[in-house]
Amino acid sequence: MSTPAHAPLGDPPDDPLARERSHLAASRAALRAMREDVEALDIRDVTANWVNAEVLARQIDERVKALADLSDTPLFFGRLDYLRAPGAELAEGARGERFYIGRRHVHDADGDPMVIDWRAPVAQPFYRASGKSPMDVGLRRRFGYTGGELTAYEDEHLSDPAQTATTSKLLQQEIERPRVGPMRDIVATIQPEQDEIVRSGLSGTVCVQGGPGTGKTAVGLHRVAYLLYAHRDRLARTGTLVIGPNRSFLHYIEQVLPALGELAVRQATVDDLVAQVEVRGTDDAAAATVKGDARMAEVVRRALYAHVTAPTEPVVVVRGSRRWRVPAYELQEMVRELLERDIRYGAAREALPQRIAHAVLVRMEQAGEAPDDRVQDAVARSGPVKAAVKEVWPAVDPAKLVLRLLTDADFLAEHAAGILDEDERKTILWTKPARSVKSARWSAADAVLIDEAADLVQRTPSLGHVVLDEAQDLSPMQYRAVGRRCTTGSATVLGDLAQGTTPWATRSWAEALRHLGKPDGAVEELTAGFRVPSDVIAYASRLLPHIAPGLTPVASVRENPGFFEVRTVTQAAEVVAACAELLRKEGSTGLIAADARVPRLAEALTAAGISWLAPGEETTRETRLTLVPASLAKGLEYDYVVLDEPQAVVDGEPDERTGLRRLYVTLTRAVSGLILTHATSLPAQLTPEETPLPQPVPGN
Known part of the structure; x- marks a missing residue:
């Protein structure tokens, strides 16, 4: 070369x-x-x-x-x-x-x-x-x-x-080029292993396990662009969707596809997909975990179909001077057949009056009459038939159904029997019952349950292809919600098991794909790191034995080892000084801190006369510093990062393992350099005496 x-x-x-x-x-x-x-x-x-x-x-x-x-x-x-x-x-x-x-x-x-x-x-x-x-x-x-x-x-x-x-010098230069503004495409630097995933067929679902800096998000977006090129007519009819973890992340990636000439791809969060009620409440970790468990799907299904009752009275329809009678045992057979067909609750409810009307028409024909379809429709809409259907197979509002499950202890116990134990039921029951659906303080997990119920009533329309990014943080019920959007299509699932920071974080991709409804999806692993400098990823990888011992550490392929320094500080002004130092370099800078420490740092930045942005706001050449709460750092990247007080990041989570995963995320946001500042002791897992550096697998 x-x-x-x-x-x-x-x-x-x-x-x-x-x-x-x-x-x-x-x-x-x-x-x-x-x-x-x-x-x-x-x-x-x-x-x-x-x-x-x-x-x-x-x-x-x-x-x-x-x-x-x-x-x-x-x-x-x-x-x-x-x-x-x-x-x-x-x-x-x-x-x-x-x-x-x-x-x-x-x-x-x-x-x-x-x-x-x-x-x-x-x-x-x-x-x-x-x-x-x-x-x-x-x-x-x-x-x-x-x-x-x-x-x-x-x-x-x-x-x-x-x-x-x-190694291509120009390729290295492009990878390491300073970043100002939103995420850009990697079309000039796609690597062979990435290209194989990008060009994989539309019919199959692909799950990409990729550590920090391996380009999994870019691979997913470029796969969408490729599929739109190769299957444009089909996807124009069925639609495509990119799902991200939050609005800040979606704003960060929103220019990638338009830069490739693709303007019609919708972007959303899981919360956007299931927004059938206004979310105004929150769950503690225990309640959210139970509500997000896949077992809740069966609880909701039982509660819904419990509304179907066996007919005990015949249906009598008057047509002119004649009365036509359908006995209760025949109605019971109709209901039993519809239940055995396992079709949607609403579809079965719409089919039942036609079944009853057909039975009436058979009797009319046997009596020598010649009724046509108009007569059948009229019988199906008649008062006696409508009354019978309302009694046997009543309409059910999904939100009201979930509200009753969460507020009626006896109703929940009846339909969760053998599924949830008593402690789990108590965990998800509301302490303050709501008077109505509108006044209820729904949580994000409640909205997913309502979406589950809504799909049981009426099938959710399916898209041609869905990209699900940062998937490791989804609950099983959220996977089901996403899967409903691609039942007849395919999906690209992107994530890193080591970066799961929710109590219900994904334990294995095989399990995630089952919940998604794509158990045959292929799992691919990206281990070559193009974004994170070698010194930084080596330091962050000290956490892997504690957070994801089975994963292959990312091996940085960059020739530039990057800038990495650990500094002991005594006051916020020294953290601000580190930011000012990095702002003298070309590119973007992120100041990442535990959520509770962000207000104090914001005051210190303002006092020093340094302007800053919140995550999701686009950096410019004039304002290149973003103040990032640790909870929103996932998926974002900056040329330089100041990470404030790692132990506070760990302590900000419900348990140490989740905290260490959050720390792993924050340590791996830098493209060119990282300054780690701390006044208290560093987490023991980061010290060489506690944890040896994991070694990349040869060949990866």
């Missing part, structure tokens, strides 16, 4: 870098022409009505947005020179085609490609080709940019057996 070649503007025309710059300029002009062609479309004479016109206008607007040329985003980042045309036999002296790889497809006025979408099959060797398996590629060229200006290139001659594989 050659070292990056740099050249100033104004190089002679025969200079390779000048030619690449010329192609970049021509590609930008072509993209601009493509956008202008779409903007110039006249749809006045091609739409039949105003509805079609609105739909087409919206599609055109989305297309225009997708063709935007972002000045600071490279239009292409790589080039492939094939030895032969892909799929063709190599003839003596023949030369293959050349493809520029970028974030979107760009073609010239004749329709010939100038930039190939990174998701196209012909672009795949850019990520996977190697000296051992060149995939018919003679040359792979990577480009370096500064502020959108092409400034360097780097070549790999994959067909040259004499060339030894070395």
Whole structure:
């Protein structure tokens, strides 16, 4: 591999870098022409009505947005020179085609490609080709940019057996480039093991276990972009969804897919999905754990179907001068058959009047009459039939059902018998019964139970694909809620068992996939760390034997070991001074602290005249410091981090194991450097005497 070649503007025309710059300029002009062609479309004479016109206008607007040329985003980042045309036999002296790889497809006025979408099959060797398996590629060229200006290139001659594989300098530079603003795509730096996951098929569910800095979130988002490219028509009908742990996280990642030209992917939290009631209350850890247990699904199901009762009276329908009687034993058989079919409660309730009406029509036909479908519908809507259905199979409001379970001790005991013990029932019973659904102080876990009940009544619509990030913190009932959104689709599950910080955190991915309804999902593990510096991840990995002893430690592949320092401080001003020191460097800085210590640090920052942001607020070049409560740090990243008082982070959680997992999260948010400040003793698990550093598994 050659070292990056740099050249100033104004190089002679025969200079390779000048030619690449010329192609970049021509590609930008072509993209601009493509956008202008779409903007110039006249749809006045091609739409039949105003509805079609609105739909087409919206599609055109989305297309225009997708063709935007972002000045600071490279239009292409790589080039492939094939030895032969892909799929063709190599003839003596023949030369293959050349493809520029970028974030979107760009073609010239004749329709010939100038930039190939990174998701196209012909672009795949850019990520996977190697000296051992060149995939018919003679040359792979990577480009370096500064502020959108092409400034360097780097070549790999994959067909040259004499060339030894070395780490790409440009790749390292791109990975370590300072971060200001929201999360960016990794389309230029996707690694072979990541690309395999990104390009896995739509039909299968994939679960990615990845430690800090392995790129699992980016892999999940890029998989969505790839699936939308490869299965656009299908997913346009069925929809896609990205689920994150909180609003701050979603705001942080929200620009990744639009930067790749995908504008229609919805983002939500689990709480958003189940928001059928207003959440105004909270549960203690014990209550939330029981409510989130998968056993609650059976309790809710029993309570719902307990409303179905066996008919004891016949149904008599009057039609004209005749009376038609359906006996109770026949009604009982109808109810029994509907229960055995295991269809939704609401669907069965809608089917029962038609069953009764059909029985009446059979009697009418036996008596020589010739009723049609209109007669059957009229019988199904008749007073006697409606009254019988209301008595036997009454309508049930999901929220009222859950409210009764949580406030009526006898009702809960009846339907939780053999499932929850007495202590567990007492744990979830409300001490102050609510007068109504609206006045109830519902918790987030209660909302999930209501969603479970609602799905038993009426099937939840399924999407084509769902990405679930930071999944390790979901309860079994939350997994079920997500699974209901992709029963006929697939999912990408992303997480790290070592970063589970809820009392109900996932213990194994096999268990999580069962709750999700995807027991056959494939579990992949990413262990190469691209984001966290080696010194930092080695220090944080001292916690792994205590929080996730079965996991492979992340092995940093970065050549830069990063900046790491442990400082003893005596006052908040020294923590602020550490922040000021890091702000003199390029990039973003995060000050992470136990939630209880955040107000004090906020006052100290303000007193020092340092402006700061809350998580979810976008950093700018003027304001690059974010003050982050430890509970919101998961999934976020900063160039530099000051971690205040690690022991306070541990003490802020209900138990030590959860606290150590929270500490592991906060220790691994830095991309370039970490300063750890403490006035009290560090957790014993971080000292070398207590815990030896875990060693990466060879080959990983």
